[in-house]
Amino acid sequence: MPDAIFTDPRLAAVYDAFDGPRDDLAAYLGIADELRAERVVDLGCGTGSLALLLAASGRTVVGADPAEASLEVAKARAGADRVRWLHGDATTLPDLAADLAVMTGNVAQVFLTDGDWARTLDGLRAALRPGGHLVFETRRPERRAWVDWAAAAPVVLDVPGTGLVEQRLEVTGVHLPLVTFHFTYRFLSDGSVVTSESTLRFRERAEVEKDLLTHGFRVRDVREAPDRPGKEYVFVAERAR
Missing domain, CATH: 2.20.25 (N-terminal domain of TfIIb)
Structure with a gap:
């Protein structure tokens, strides 16, 4: 169940104002360019900031989130008709044959149990084409x-x-x-x-790498988050064929 900050209509309406300028999103656009990703899934898209940027660049974008109030904010934004919005989580994603799936902000850390995290990775893998990529960030516990x-x-x-x-x-x-x-x-x-x-949940780098391998991904790179140097890991993983 998503937190009230995403599901309460009054909080969803002010979320972007308190979330700030989202300096992290340019890096994800750059990664999408680098990977030549044309079909992108934004899991935990929230109010749609990244999904809308990706769509504005000419990509086919699916924005998925379990919080209906956040999606309603996203759907009301300029350019929202360019995105396919889905109410749900990774376990409800259709077979999209996506080139890239992303989780920005704290999305990858909201899965508290091993089971929820496993189901999320499995769902994202199924939504990707063979050789497609999963990119997400997570805060360094130390x-x-x-x-x-x-x-x-x-x-x-x-x-x-x-x-x-x-x-x-x-x-x-x-x-x-x-x-x-x-x-x-x-x-x-x-x-x-x-x-x-x-x-x-604050996962260690080795734990995340092991989980990705277990669920059918190869870790291609672990990078710095340009907007938070030294504070986060950005994982770039490829779906194994």
Whole structure:
């Protein structure tokens, strides 16, 4: 079940404002060019930022997400008619014979159990053509991202169409490999408060490489995330024939 930050319509509507400029997306466009990928699946596409960029470059794009509220935001954005939007997760993807599947942001870390992660990798493999690629990022556990999260000050933004919204982040549990954190959003126009709790799994590089091999992928490269040097791994894996 996706977190409220993606499924609650009020939170989905302000998600992009608090998510920032998404400096990570240019790297994924570059990788798509490098791999000559024409058919792309964006799993956990959320409000569609990357899917829309990929489609604008002339590619055939499927954006899939289990959070209906996030998809509704995506569908309302300019250029949304160029993307095929699917409500679901990796286990519900059709046979797309895609050249590339991607998971950006924290998507690869939301699968907390070995079973959920295995089913996700199997579903993505099935959606790719033989020789197609899977590219995703995951935070390095040793960089302890949750320490920075815990020190974050509240943020107030004036969101178009919504007004002033305050976001507070609290780290509520660190039990590696799982880290849990709690968002509180206060809509200052009417004083309403909406909360969301999330948990991410921090996997070691060797664990991810082993899982990819087990589920029919060959690891071709492990890169830096240009927007977060030294903080994340970007895995480039190829579906084995």
